[in-house]
Amino acid sequence: MRLPVFIRENTDRIIADWETFARTISTDNSPLTSLRLRDHIMAILAFIADDIDSFQSKTEQVEKSRGEKPHSLNTTAAEVHASSRHDDGYDMDQMVSEYRALRASIVKLWLAQKTGPSDTDVTDLTRFHEAIDQSLTESIRGYTVKLDAARNLFLGILGHDIRNPLGAISMSAQVMLRLGPSGEREKMMLNQIRDSTERANEIVTNLLDLMRSRLGTGLPISRTSIDVGSMGKKIVDEMRSMHPHRQFDIKLQGDLAGDWDQPRLEQVLSNLLSNAVQYGFTGTPITVGIAGLSDRIEMSVHNSGAPIPKEAASRIFDALTRVQVGETGEHNADTQNLGLGLYITKQIIVAHGGTISVTSDETGTVFTTILPRHAPVIPT
Structure with a gap:
C-alpha cells in the first residue's frame, strides 16, 4: 500500500x-x-x-x-x-x-x-x-x-505600567528636596530615591527600545536643527553633577550644527559616558571629542581602563551582552546593567544613517560615532 x-x-x-x-x-x-x-x-x-x-x-x-x-x-x-x-x-x-x-x-x-x-x-x-x-x-x-x-506584550505592559509609579516617586523626592530635608541623612536618602528611579526609568526605556528594534522597524527618529556642541556640554555637565569625583573633559571643533534627534543623541552620549565611568579607572579623565566636518560630525568618548578583549569587541554592541574586562572603575560591571546600553546606542546611530566603532588597547578605550550632518535623500 x-x-x-x-x-x-x-x-x-x-x-x-x-x-x-x-x-x-x-x-x-x-x-x-x-x-x-x-x-x-x-x-x-x-x-x-x-x-x-x-x-x-x-x-x-x-x-x-x-x-x-x-x-x-x-x-x-x-x-x-x-x-x-x-x-x-x-x-x-x-x-x-x-x-x-x-x-x-x-x-x-x-x-x-x-x-x-x-x-x-x-x-x-x-x-x-x-x-x-x-x-x-x-x-x-x-x-x-x-x-x-x-x-x-510583556515589554509594552512593563513600560506602560511601571512608569506611573516611578514618576510619582521621583516627583515626590524632588518636591521634598526643594522644600528642604530636615537633616543630611534625609537628604542622602532622597537623593538615593531620585537616582534609583532615574535608573529604573532608564532600564524601562532601554527595554522598550529593544522591543521596537526587534520588531524590525528600527527606532523612531525625529530630526530637528540642533547644535551638538551645546548638547554635548549639557550631558557632560550632568555627568559631572552625578559623579563629582570624576574628571570629564570636552573638546569641540568646527561647525556642529545639523539635523538630528536631540533626545536620542543625548541618550547616545549619556550611555557612552556611563559606560566610560563604569569601566574606566577611577582617577583618570574621561574625554569627549566632537568635531564638525563638511558633511558629518565625529563624536568620540575616551577612557583609560583595562582593554576590551578582542573576542569581546566584535559582540559588544549585541543585545544583552556584558563584557568582562577585568578591573572595573566605579561600579561592578556584573550588576549595574542589563547589557542594553551599547546595543541601543548603535540602533540610534544606525537610525540616523551613521556608524559606531570601538578601539581598545593599553592606552584606553575609544568609542567613535560618525553621523551624517543631514538625513540621507531617499530616491523617489
Missing part, C-alpha cells in the same frame, strides 16, 4: 499511537483533553498525504530539501497547532518532540503492514520526510511568532 493511501485510511490508528506519546509530555498547565491534544493533527496528516501525492518538479524538490519552499500566505494547520501548543504551556522542544513521535508512529505502522518492498517506497519515504519537515518548519515559525508577540 502506498504511504499516502495508508495515512488516509489509518488516520485514527496513527493518531491513537501518537497520542500515547503526546500524553507523556507534562506542562505546568492542566492535562489536555483528547480533543485538545489532537487539535490539528488530522489536518497535518491530510497535508502530509496530499503533499506526497502532489506533483513536484526537480527544482521544487531541491528548494524543499533546502527549506526554501515559498511561505504560504494563508495560515497553515501546523502554524495554528504551534500557537495552540504555546497557549497550552508547551515549550519549543516539547512541540518538536511531537513531530518526532508522529514521524515514528507513521513509519512504524506503515512498515508493519507491508509484505515486501516496492518500487515506490523510497520515493514515498523521501516525500514523507520532506512533508513532515515542512510542517515542522511551519510550526516552529508559528511558535516563534506567538513567543515574540507574548514578549513584546
